[in-house]
Amino acid sequence: MKYLLRTLLLSAGFIALSSAAETAENMLVEMTMIQNNTALMQAAVEDGRERGQLCFRCHGEDGNSKRDYIPNLASQNALYLFTQFEHFADGTRKDYVMSKLAGHLSKDDRIAIAVYFSQSEVNKRPQPVDANVKGEQLYRSMCFACHGNEGHGNQQYPRIAGQPYEYLESTLLKFLHKDPERKNSPMSAVIQNLNEKQLKEVAAYVAHME
Ligand code: HEC
Ligand code: HEC
Incomplete structure (x- = not known):
């Protein structure tokens, strides 16, 4: 399968970054760099839309969730999305489906998917209670x-x-x-x-x- 983000990251200048260890600090640097570079951003969004297909059934293609017990991923900050996979994978956070899925995503998938969903807008949805x-x-x-x-x-x-x-x-x-x-x-x-x-x-x- 094609992988635009990886190809671009591996091109001159980004090599050190794409192979850096997944510390929170490195990830913040990497995310920020992608978000500030139009070509990287487009590649990440395109990859994320492809890699994220199996998430759409629950979280919606545009990140607005299909059920009220499922969180929206739209407009969520990309680094938070990325770190939650870590939490599901290492057991700090548990959910039947998410814990299984998290272990199957590569670092590149997780970055692309996080960036893809962070770009969508949250739609207003009917809520069962009023605010006071x-x-x-x-x-x-x-x-x-x-x-x-x-x-x-x-x-x-x-x-x-x-x-x-x-x-x-x-x-x-x-x-x-x-x-x-x-x-x-x-x-x-x-x-x-x-x-x-x-x-x-x-x-x-x-x-x-x-
Ligand atoms: C079968 C339904 C289902 C599928 C498919 C699914 N999710 Fe989830 N996801 C959930 C539920 C339910 C939660 C809430 C778990 C909880 O309460 O902690 C969740 C939580 C999350 C969270 C945490 C969000 C937050 O606000 O803390 C992220 C990130 C996430 N999912 C990403 C994904 C990605 C990426 C995929 C595809 C690879 C995916 N999910 C596929 C049901 C699903
Ligand atoms: C000291 C900082 C801090 C304060 C104050 C705080 N939060 Fe949080 N909140 C966090 C952090 C950090 C997380 C991510 C937690 C995690 O990953 O487990 C979080 C997560 C959450 C989540 C889960 C988000 C998701 O998508 O699953 C909700 C809901 C939330 N906070 C609501 C609140 C509310 C309501 C208040 C006020 C009563 C509040 N928070 C006050 C730091 C804070």
């Missing part, structure tokens, strides 16, 4: 510092705005109860300050953010 002002207050005091005023995250923190409410609620409950499916997450410490009612209020607010 308490949820907004909780967000403004406890979440914005890491996830940003708009919930869009950055290179270090995931985007959470517009995720399906069901996924947000169940994920936050996993953090609250220190569920082994998402162990050792910095979110567990943060969320201990909320009770379940507040957790649902903040989840509803985040679901409606754009």
Whole structure:
């Protein structure tokens, strides 16, 4: 199968980078370089669309998920997507399908797929609950510092705005109860300050953010 990104990365100048060890720091450098180079970016998106085919059934071709328990990958920051594969593969994070899939993706696949989905827009979806002002207050005091005023995250923190409410609620409950499916997450410490009612209020607010 053709692999544009690899070919370009291997061409003069990018060799050292494409063979660098997968430390978080190296990956940040590599991702940033791809994102700042139009040709690399196009190659990654093209490869990602091809490699990502088996993800579309659940996460949608444009990264807007097909079911409310499945997260959107659209507009998610590429480095976060990349590191989650690592977490599924090494057992820090567990999900029946994802844990199996993660081990089968090469480093190049993971980069291309992460870049591909990060380029899509999140569509507004119907949410089963309304947002209220308490949820907004909780967000403004406890979440914005890491996830940003708009919930869009950055290179270090995931985007959470517009995720399906069901996924947000169940994920936050996993953090609250220190569920082994998402162990050792910095979110567990943060969320201990909320009770379940507040957790649902903040989840509803985040679901409606754009
Ligand atoms: C059968 C459905 C299914 C398929 C196919 C699937 N996923 Fe997933 N994916 C899920 C579910 C469900 C979750 C949420 C797991 C959890 O709750 O931790 C998830 C989570 C993720 C996450 C974490 C996102 C986040 O916001 O933390 C990433 C990244 C991801 N999938 C990428 C992929 C990629 C790339 C593929 C294709 C190679 C793929 N998935 C195929 C169902 C699927
Ligand atoms: C100290 C920084 C920090 C604060 C404050 C913080 N978060 Fe997070 N959040 C993170 C990090 C880092 C992750 C990625 C966790 C992982 O990989 O397990 C994350 C992940 C999440 C996720 C899962 C995203 C996904 O796609 O699966 C949700 C939902 C979330 N945070 C919601 C919140 C809410 C709501 C608040 C406020 C109550 C909050 N966070 C406050 C750092 C923070």
